[in-house]
Amino acid sequence: MSDMRSLWRVGPDVDLGAIDPRSTPGLPGRKVTGDDPKLWARAEVERIGAELATQQEMLFAQATVEPQLGRSVLLVLQAMDCGGKDGAIKRVAGTMDPLGLQIKAFGPPTPEELQHDFLWRIRKALPPAGYVGVFNRSHYEDVLVVRVNELAPESVWRPRYKKINDFERKLAGAGTTVVKVMLHISRAEQRERLMQRLVNPDKHWKFNPADLDARAKWDDYQAAYTEALATCNTDDAPWYVLPADRKWYRDWALAHLLRATFTDLKLTYPQADYDVTAQRSRLEADG
């Protein structure tokens, strides 16, 4: 399977309006998927997920044997409300061993966090060597909601793009592979999903009236996303936009993206750092 990442990688002139959230780039035709691409994609996610689990174990194994050479992977997930971050984590990250996952959700900063630089809480949540980290929202909120809602003046948020690029470059240099994904949904799909949360009592807790305030600023958010995508899209920490109106396509694409990322790392199980034969003899002598 060739590297599919180019299907989703943004360019400097990224235009969210030109990416159809219902599209399914890279999806094989009906000859491959059969008549139910949704069912096919779910099975593919399971299959690729098993490969992700093996890759994750090798990442973990290497860091166990040689912590200072150990690498980590950090998936940064951003989306408008109802964009499917939680679902993608459950279905795709959930195929890996929870032991090797470190998932961190970032909400509005606490008073203590506000007393620090915006990257302070981010640094504290970075995955250790051997781990796959997932950020459910991230430091990008500091150039998204902060910008749209004017929670800080432009003199504060504007310099953050460069700070983010510096930070991510150092992360990459320190052995963390950073993959940034925007799950891209349409305004109509968001309406549909918000309505589901209001109609189904078991989902009421997922709804927050502030979601509708954010929705009213849809265009401002899309503009803020566009600038973040265009400005912070480096080879050290590339941005991908996944069409996400179809949940099964979103998960399928994310699974491929993660697999390609792991493949780059050329992971293997580490050599033993002890004398295997001697230890076998020792164990064999011990009934």
Add this chain to the structure above:
Amino acid sequence: MSDMRSLWRVGPDVDLGAIDPRSTPGLPGRKVTGDDPKLWARAEVERIGAELATQQEMLFAQATVEPQLGRSVLLVLQAMDCGGKDGAIKRVAGTMDPLGLQIKAFGPPTPEELQHDFLWRIRKALPPAGYVGVFNRSHYEDVLVVRVNELAPESVWRPRYKKINDFERKLAGAGTTVVKVMLHISRAEQRERLMQRLVNPDKHWKFNPADLDARAKWDDYQAAYTEALATCNTDDAPWYVLPADRKWYRDWALAHLLRATFTDLKLTYPQADYDVTAQRSRLEADG
């Protein structure tokens, strides 16, 4: 299904030697399981796992709506090397949403951790309201390996039993349901599993020569476990011993144990803390 926890709950006179690690208490007969209890148990873990995932979501939802009333669940897993902690986490905790899991593995304490009370690093790793925490090893190592290897004098470790009981009682009082599980394997099964790690190069990284040193002190460890089980077995934080030579039984038993624990919490999805009708109208007015 009646509460099966009594099958595994220890008493004050717990005797590990009298619990057969290959036994399968509570397992239905062949009329129910069919000819392959292993296959049946795996399917049951999937089925019960789906219930655990729903319970976990309700726990998370309640803490989202009312953080100060939110509860958490903490599963403490202890075992001899190769006892199956990692496998149990993967197969049973892995049925839940990774978003709501907080898994923490405790290794030998760092120099910084040693400068603090033994519970310092434990407190830092407690699950927040709404989360299911899993401790892969725990503060019990401070009365197990520390005692067996004489890493501290008895005047240090002996008072820890009481400190642990105090700590766990306060945890329970603060809304954390504590479930402590020892995965109980036989010396012969440990030998088999260690050998697998030495024979299969992909598993070499899981083996550590120190594992054989610990194995040489098997009886001392069993004695230390027995005292911890007997002394720190409170209604606030009960100890369970699961026969664990058969991995499929271990997982099946743990799934039942967790489900019974959740059932006690009588969780439901929380009521909305906003006016649902008003929010629906607002969304409907917004194309």
